[in-house]
Amino acid sequence: MFVLVVGGGRVGYYLTRELIQSGHEVVLMEKDRARATQIADEIGSIVIPHDGCEGKYLAEAGANRADVVAAVTGDDEDNLVICQMAKHHFDVPKTIARVNNPANEALFEHLGVDDQISPTRMILASIEQEIPVRELLHLAALGGEGDLELIEAQIDDRSPAIGRAAQDLGVPNGCSLFAVIRGGVATPVGSDTVLRQGDKVLAIGRRECEAELREQLIGAEIGAPGL
């Protein structure tokens, strides 16, 4: 694959090195000349010392034949513009943006960025998994059509779901409970699976069903909304 990486910060630098090591053809664009020279000294003459937001330099970097453009600068607006130029001006099949402000994710997706990586969101998710609160845990955003999320619910002593079968829970439409983890063993959830205290339930559902799902599995009295 031919990958065009824009932004020679730490992310761009290590990404480029890893891609080369796995045998891909890579060009790195870094607009700071000193930084570009430093990277070129280390990993070879694959660095273009120009701004990847400018159409002219994207063309020079071979955006016309790139399979992937990864915009990983520290500025969301730059990453957005790089991806949009790559997508709409050079017909690049896959564009990936680093998104620093999670609030920008929906906009980026809407504006045609194929894939986004949000370090902020990942760290948040990791912190959420570590803190034992009576909350739904967001394990992963599956994205795509319907904006689905993978969610984990801990059934504790206050849960209204204890002793009830899955089919009687009134799981919201567009939501599916698919596994229950009990004593370290995961089993698929059937319509007659009865939930017990201490279970962990894995569900996939649309983001907007979350409140209802929380009410069914965890209980309504906790009002703290998710992040």
Place this chain on the structure above:
Amino acid sequence: MKVVIVGCGRVGALLAATFAAAGHNVSIIDTSTTAFERLPSSFRGDAIRGNGTDEAVLRRAGAQDCDLFLALTEGDNRNVMSAQLAAEVFGARKSVAKLNDPVRAEAYAELGIATICRTSLMADAILAFAGLAGSGAPVIRVPSGGHDDAAQLHDALLPEPGAGAGSTTRGR
């Protein structure tokens, strides 16, 4: 009409003052409060300190359904991003981004926002003054395309209208 301007530079401040003096409802956004010193003391609009690519700041400035949104900061990409936010998320009727790079100005007109390119504007004006033919580029490139599902995102991201400064002037 409701006008939101991002970037209180010379052009931004002049336009804000002119629109406000003509009786329009104006909000101007800048990251630096000292920039607001460019506004005349008679300015009656809202001056909001904040980042124009931040959805919350735009909401506070009343970007919802504004009639005219102008992104006039020094950063091309910042302007492009806030103009797209205004057009796609907040449903601004007209959204304009100021750009220095003519290539980007052309590309973004195809992506649904109007663009004004200072580089070609000045070059053409000077060429005309010297009696030479310019690039023939339009002064403002009007959008020729866009994202057809803008309304859908608009609804998804704005479950409830914020109580921003512009909430009283909403309505189409």
Place this chain on the structure above:
Amino acid sequence: MLAVNGGPTDRQIVRLACDLAKPWKSEIVAVHVVEIDWTLPLDADVAGRSEEAQRVLDFAEAVAEESKYRVQVVLLQARDVGAALVDEASERNADLVVLGLPYRTRFGGDFEIGRTIPYVLKNTQCSVWVVRQAMLEGSP
């Protein structure tokens, strides 16, 4: 190993190399690198089809013949001339790399050395000679 590029110094460095090599019957390789920009894949069929590249190598051979010596010619295709020369010199275990440098200034101002020669000087294991073209009449 000689770096030839079709420039005004090619004749001079081929001749110099031949005179130098004769007494020891040293082997001479003339290398011409065709730079491929990023809009094309590195293995695009460019150098082999280039008449210009062929002319550069033919000329090196012809000059060597005038000096009654033989050079081997090599055509390379690379992203960067400097890096290609350094790699080639190391692969061939060259004892000496010779490059020509036309006398030129940038926009009529400072003398300019370009980026290939500094790169080769900095990175090549073996000795490197840079032969600068004589200043032309009327040059500063």
